[in-house]
Amino acid sequence: MADTDDPRFSNDQPRIHPSAQLKAVKLGKFSEVGERVILRDVTAGDFTYFERHCEGIYADVGRFCSIAANVRINALEHPMERLTTHKISYRPNEFFKYRGVDGAFRARRQAKRVSIGHDVWIGHGAVVMPAIQIGDGAVIGANAVVTKNVAPYTIVAGNPARLIRLRFPAEIAARLERLAWWDWPHEKLFEAIPDIQSLGIEDFLSKWEG
Template identity: 80%
Template structure:
């Protein structure tokens, strides 16, 4: 987003709880990381937040995402094809001298990044498995285990997660994807907030499609 000195805006710096643990993390403007959140090699887009005790590794999170407490993004994969699934096979250095980390297994994990679109809501205790992609505007129900990619504006829940229903009819979802409001400059989002609060989705689209930023 473009830089702005608009006095209506709060401090754009990310808010990070002092108990959070971050390594190799890139946070966008206004992003928020809650109590005891653990992130490794994760990007977090502008305005997205993670509530307490959530964890993520090897993941890219879009803008305006709402991630509840105790969510696990890119849950650990164990090598089931090996003699043992225990970490002694891929992190033997924790038990034996002169044994290094299995870099091949680490590379395998890194290759299975999770990609989360913009304006995604992930409910309390959900688990997102490796290599899953979650489309813009999707909803992941509480305690869901997401093993497959999720289409934009789809609501899924359960273990394993299955489709419950779309948030909006397909025609509306397509228009929202074209609107891409999450890419608007901040002053336009500020201006749109009263309409977001008061208009139906159809009326909002009818008003803003015609004079959206850049149109």
């Protein structure tokens, strides 16, 4: 819990909508999980939020990530090499007695974990495919289908997602990575908010670096 005697801070416990379904999920402080979100074996850092109807499985999400409605993280990979792509081959227990879940297929899915850095914005309806790594500060456009890794502080969009532009010049991005503001204590973040709101990125870095 945040220090309740300090009027600057709210309750730091995760806020989870009652309709959300969570299993084997670890949420950071001040995180939010919206209406009808479904998460399985997901970790999410402080201040990260999932808007309504998101789905995620086998994923690690950093701090301060903004995940819009209807995003799918680690979309299901069907076994195209088998006789059928239907789930009857890997979840036959849903149809037949004495036929269990295909443990090898599940292990294959678990091995293709998605990794999302800090301060990542994933737009409405985007789909992130298995085993993808998204770097710090990246932006994923609405309805994008991410099939390749996304470098830090880049903006991608489309199906499949392609580089649109850099969010910041490479030198600025490198300075932001070194600053690692997402690891700052809450007290320091509180003090920095007016400068976040009013200063240009270079002025902010010059003031807060070191």
